[in-house]
Amino acid sequence: MAATRLLPPQDYADRLVGAVHRLPSTPIAIGDAHGRVLAEDVTARYSLPGFDNSAMDGYAVRAADVPAPGTTLPVAGVIPAGDTRQVRLEPGTAWQIMTGAAVPDGADAIVQVEHTDGGTEQVRFEVAAVAGRSIRAAGGDVQAGALVLPAGTRIGARHVPVLAASGRAEVPVVPLPKVALISTGDELRSPGEELDHGQIIDTNGPMLAALVRQAGFEVARVDRCGDTGDAVRDAVDAALAAGADAIITSGGVSAGAFEPLKAAFEGGTEVEFSKIAMQPGKPQGFGFVRTDVPLFALPGNPVSSLVSFVVFVAPALRVMAGRSPQIGWMTATVADGWRTPDERTQLARVRLEHRGDGHFATASGGPGSHLMGGLSTADGLAWIDAEVDEVRAGDRIRIIGLDGEFV
Numbered sequence: 001m002a003a004t005r006l007l008p009p010q011d012y013a014d015r016l017v018g019a020v021h022r023l024p025s026t027p028i029a030i031g032d033a034h035g036r037v038l039a040e041d042v043t044a045r046y047s048l049p050g051f052d053n054s055a056m057d058g059y060a061v062r063a064a065d066v067p068a069p070g071t072t073l074p075v076a077g078v079i080p081a082g083d084t085r086q087v088r089l090e091p092g093t094a095w096q097i098m099t100g101a102a103v104p105d106g107a108d109a110i111v112q113v114e115h116t117d118g119g120t121e122q123v124r125f126e127v128a129a130v131a132g133r134s135i136r137a138a139g140g141d142v143q144a145g146a147l148v149l150p151a152g153t154r155i156g157a158r159h160v161p162v163l164a165a166s167g168r169a170e171v172p173v174v175p176l177p178k179v180a181l182i183s184t185g186d187e188l189r190s191p192g193e194e195l196d197h198g199q200i201i202d203t204n205g206p207m208l209a210a211l212v213r214q215a216g217f218e219v220a221r222v223d224r225c226g227d228t229g230d231a232v233r234d235a236v237d238a239a240l241a242a243g244a245d246a247i248i249t250s251g252g253v254s255a256g257a258f259e260p261l262k263a264a265f266e267g268g269t270e271v272e273f274s275k276i277a278m279q280p281g282k283p284q285g286f287g288f289v290r291t292d293v294p295l296f297a298l299p300g301n302p303v304s305s306l307v308s309f310v311v312f313v314a315p316a317l318r319v320m321a322g323r324s325p326q327i328g329w330m331t332a333t334v335a336d337g338w339r340t341p342d343e344r345t346q347l348a349r350v351r352l353e354h355r356g357d358g359h360f361a362t363a364s365g366g367p368g369s370h371l372m373g374g375l376s377t378a379d380g381l382a383w384i385d386a387e388v389d390e391v392r393a394g395d396r397i398r399i400i401g402l403d404g405e406f407v
C-alpha cells in the first residue's frame, strides 16, 4: 500500500478552524446566557443607579442643618427602599432613610444611624453632616445609552448584574453548539451491560459527552452504532433530526476490514480522511453533512479520541460559538524525561506537580492509546514537536491542562 504524507497537526487544526462558521445569533434570557458570546453591542436602557439613593441606613438631611455634633432635628417620617413616593425634605428637618431608598428632594447628605441616637420623632446627631456623604448618585455607575458590554464578550456571572439592571431581559448571543456523539463498533456495549468474550464498554460516548460539556458546549444526543456504512448513515440522520450543530464520531477511520466511517463516506465529497503526524490521533476524518453540519470522525482508541477532541474539535467548536479557537497553554519544567516517537508530534499525558517555582511534569503511564487508567491520572497533555526525539529533565514544555475548558 502506498504511504501517504502525514499532515502536521497544527495545519490540520487550522484547516478545521478555517472551515467551520459561527452559528447565527439568537436572543436568550439573561439568566440563561452564561457561557455564550454576545452577538451585538449592548447599551444601557437605564442609568445606574437609576436615582440618587442612600448607601446607609440613617437620616437624610441638608448638610447645612447639621453643622456640628449635638444638633437635633425633627424627623418627618421614614423612607424604606422601594418607597415610590416623591418625598421632599423641608429645611430644618430630617427623614429616616434605609439603604437603597431614594434620597428626598432637598437633602444633600446621609448620616448613618450609628452616628445618631436613632430617634423616630426627633434625632440627635453625634457628628456634623458632610454634603454628598453616603449618597449614591444617579448615573454614577453607568449612564443611560452608554455601551455596557461590547459584542464578543463571553458572558460570565460578573456580566449578568449590569445587563439585568440596565434594562435587558434578553440579549442576542451566539448559541452554544449542540453536539451529537456517535460511537461506532460492533464490540461496544453500554456502561453497566454484561460483556461477552471480545466485547468492551463504550467509553468514548460518555467521555466525549463529558468533554463537550467541559469545553462549554451542549450535548444533543449520545448514540452507538454497528460497523456498517448504513448504520453510520442512520446514526448521522438521527443526529441531524435531533438538531445537532456538529457531529463527533469515534472509531472506524483506520485501515481495518470494517471501517464504518470510511464505508459511509470514503470516495464521496462530504468527509475527507487524513493521516496526521501525531501520536496519538493519527487517523482523522472531517467534512460536512447536509451542507453545513461539521462531522469530526475521530479514531476509536479512547486516548486518541480525547486528544483529538482537545486539539482539533474543541477549537473548531469554539469558533462556532463565537469564541477564539486559541488553546490555553501552560508551561512546565520536565521532572523526569521520556523518549518520543519519530517524526510525529506527541501529545503526551503528564502528571503535574506544583512546587513553589512552577509546574513540574512527569509522563503519566505508558504511551499506548488504549490506556485509560494512565489517562485518569494525567493532569495535562504536553505538546512535543515532531523534531524532538527525547524530552529531558529540565526542558521547558507546553501543556494543555485537562481540568478546565482547554483555553
Ligand SMILES: Nc1nc2c(c(=O)[nH]1)N[C@H]1C(S)=C(S)[C@@H](COP(=O)(O)OP(=O)(O)OC[C@H]3O[C@@H](n4cnc5c(N)ncnc54)[C@H](O)[C@@H]3O)O[C@H]1N2
Pocket (backbone or CB within 6 Å): 183, 184, 185, 187, 188, 200, 201, 202, 203, 204, 205, 250, 251, 252, 253, 254, 255, 256, 259, 280, 281, 282, 283, 298, 299, 300, 301, 302, 304, 369
Ligand atoms: N493497520 C493499521 N491499523 C491501525 C492503524 C493503522 O494506521 N494501520 N492505526 C492505529 C491507530 S493509530 C489508531 S488510533 C486506531 C484507530 O482505529 P479506528 O478509528 O478505526 O477505531 P477502531 O478500529 O474502531 O477502534 C480502535 C480501538 O478502540 C476501541 N474503541 C473503539 N470505539 C470505542 C469506544 N466507543 N469506546 C471504547 N473503546 C473503543 C476499539 O475496540 C479498538 O480497540 O487504529 C490503529 N490500527
Ligand code: MOO
Pocket (backbone or CB within 6 Å): 278, 279, 280, 281, 282, 283, 299, 301, 304, 369
Ligand atoms: O494515532 Mo493512534 O491514535 O496512535 O493510537
